[in-house]
Every structure is written in structure tokens, then in C-alpha cells.
Amino acid sequence: MTDIRNIVILTGAGISQESGIPTFRSEDGLWEQHRVEDVATPEGYIRNPVLVHNFYNRLRKNLAGAEPNSAHRALARLEREWPRGSVTVITQNIDDLHERGGSQKVIHMHGELKSILCKACGAHSVWDRDSSEDDVCPVCGRKELRPDIVWFGEMPYFSEEIFEYLASGSLFLSIGTSGAVYPAAGFISTVNRLHYPSVEFNLRPSLQHSSFTFSVYGKAGITVPDFVDKLLEKGSIDFLKKTKV
Numbered sequence: 001m002t003d004i005r006n007i008v009i010l011t012g013a014g015i016s017q018e019s020g021i022p023t024f025r026s027e028d029g030l031w032e033q034h035r036v037e038d039v040a041t042p043e044g045y046i047r048n049p050v051l052v053h054n055f056y057n058r059l060r061k062n063l064a065g066a067e068p069n070s071a072h073r074a075l076a077r078l079e080r081e082w083p084r085g086s087v088t089v090i091t092q093n094i095d096d097l098h099e100r101g102g103s104q105k106v107i108h109m110h111g112e113l114k115s116i117l118c119k120a121c122g123a124h125s126v127w128d129r130d131s132s133e134d135d136v137c138p139v140c141g142r143k144e145l146r147p148d149i150v151w152f153g154e155m156p157y158f159s160e161e162i163f164e165y166l167a168s169g170s171l172f173l174s175i176g177t178s179g180a181v182y183p184a185a186g187f188i189s190t191v192n193r194l195h196y197p198s199v200e201f202n203l204r205p206s207l208q209h210s211s212f213t214f215s216v217y218g219k220a221g222i223t224v225p226d227f228v229d230k231l232l233e234k235g236s237i238d239f240l241k242k243t244k245v
Contacts, residue, residue: 004236005085008169009075010187012092014176014202015220019066021095022059040151049133049146056147057130059094060113068101071175071220074228076102081232088165092177092184094149107165109156109184115148124148156183166190171237172198176220179208188212197237201227214240 013023038044039055075098079087089098090107096114098106111117116127116135123139127148135145150156166172172191179185188211191198200212201223209215214237216223230239 004171004231006165006169007078007082007085007087007171007173008165008191009087009089009173009175010092010177010184011075011089011098011175012177012184015069015071015224016066016093016095016097017176018069018071018219018221019095019097021063021066021093021097036152040149041153042151043153045146045151052147053131053133056113056149060128060130063095063113066095066097068097069221071224072097072101072103074225076104078228078232079103079105084235085170090162090165090184090187092181107158107162109150109158109162111147111149111157113147113149116145117148118142118144119146120144159183162187163190167194169194170196172196173201174198174206174208174212175201175224177202177206179206199227199237199240216240 013021017023034055038048039052045052075089080102086105088105088107089103090109091098092110094108094111094113096112114126114128116125116131118125118137118140120142121137121140123137125138131145131147134143136143137145166187169191172188174188177184185208188198188208192211197213199214199216200206200209201216201220203219204217205215216227231237
């Protein structure tokens with residue numbers, strides 16, 4: 001039986017999609033009817049900052065009407081009740097559903113909708129209303145605000161801290177992520193070098209599925225709570241059947 005202490009969890013768009021949050025990955029390359037290049041890149045912001053501000057304003061409004069689902073709440077329960085070590089959620093999502101679901105230890109590697117970034121002073125400020133080029137930074141007072149989102153071509157937040165958590169982990173869970181976006185897609189390689197078990201939760205096999213020790217397929221709102229119930233009851237993952245090829 002594997003001695004599980006610190007649990008590291010990576011979550012992607014799949015866990016929030018069940019709460020009605022749209023994903024940016026689609027066959028037509030659009031995100032909420034916009035080209036990703038126009039609303040999720042620094043170049044897109046330079047070309048049309050009004051479009052970008054309005055796009056994230058709409059996402060912020062949509063988020064206000066969304067609620068955490070049973071997968072979010074199950075991870076919060078795992079954090080509260082896991083007796084042997086820490087439980088850390090590293091999310092690629094920019095929503096606050098993990099926090100509203102009860103999780104306390106959440107790392108947003110791609111930024112947050114409810115935050116604004118000042119290009120002048122670098123301050124990250126809580127922001128829960130519409131934003132525009134005319135708004136002033138709450139810290140320095142300059143009109144240099146942009147959505148606090150890590151766009152394509154930019155470095156994710158908290159990279160050093162994330163790899164410290166991976167290095168001290170003993171179980172890695174990946175929930176609702178495609179395995180296509182780096183650096184998050186490379187986390188499983190780090191875990192495998194450290195030789196501790198991993199579990200993929202997804203609707204279907206991801207691009208990285210063969211790298212995981214175990215795979216669980218189905219809706220996260222069903223599979224994650226069931227897994228958490230059994231893990232807390234048994235204290236191990238011996239109930240899973242290996243699916244690694």
C-alpha cells in the first residue's frame with residue numbers, strides 16, 4: 001500500500017464546465033465566439049483593449065451566475081478531512097469555484113477573473129466589477145489596468161511554488177484537463193520522475209493518459225466525490241485498478 005501524505009491536484013476546464021463555465025478549447029478555435037488570438041494574447045490586447053476588457057467583463061458576469069459543483073465541494077472536503085498531510089489545488093481555471101466550494105489552498109497559475117493587474121506598478125488587486133482602460137489602479141492611481149489573466153505567450157504564475165508542491169507530493173490527481181497546455185501538461189512527467197502514483201479524471205483519455213498510474217473516466221461531478229469518499233474511508237488508493245499501458 002502506498003503511503004499517501006501530501007496530495008497535489010491539478011484541475012482544468014473540465015471540472016468547471018459542469019458548472020456552466022465555458023472552455024476555450026473548441027474545434028473552430030473560438031472562445032465564446034471570439035478568436036483566442038484576439039482575447040487571450042498580449043498582441044490581441046494591444047490591438048483592441050476595449051474588446052478584451054469587454055470580453056472578460058462578460059465572463060465575470062457569467063461567473064456570478066455559476067455555482068460550485070459536487071467535484072469542487074468534494075475536493076474541499078478532502079482538504080478539510082485528509083488526516084496525513086496537505087491537499088493543494090493547482091488550477092488552470094480563472095474562476096473562483098474552488099474557493100466558493102470551500103477549498104482554502106488554491107493556486108491560480110493562469111490568473112483570476114476577479115483580479116486586475118496594473119501594468120505600471122505590477123499590483124494585483126481584487127476586482128469584481130467591469131473594467132476598462134479608464135479605470136485607475138487602486139495602488140498607484142495610474143490608468144494601466146488589464147485583466148489579471150496569464151495569456152498565451154506569458155509565463156504562468158507561481159511556477160516555483162508549484163514545483164515545490166509537486167516535489168513534496170505523494171499522490172497526484174489531474175481532473176478535467178486536456179494534457180495539451182504546458183507547463184501544466186509536464187507536471188505528470190515530474191511526478192513520474194519522483195515515482196509516486198497519479199490518477200487522471202476525465203470524460204475521455206487525455207493526451208497524457210498513458211503516463212498516469214490510474215485513469216477514471218466519467219463526469220467529474222460523479223467520479224471525484226466517489227473517489228474522495230473511498231480515499232477518506234480507506235486511506236489508500238488500493239481500490240483503483242491500474243490502467244497504465
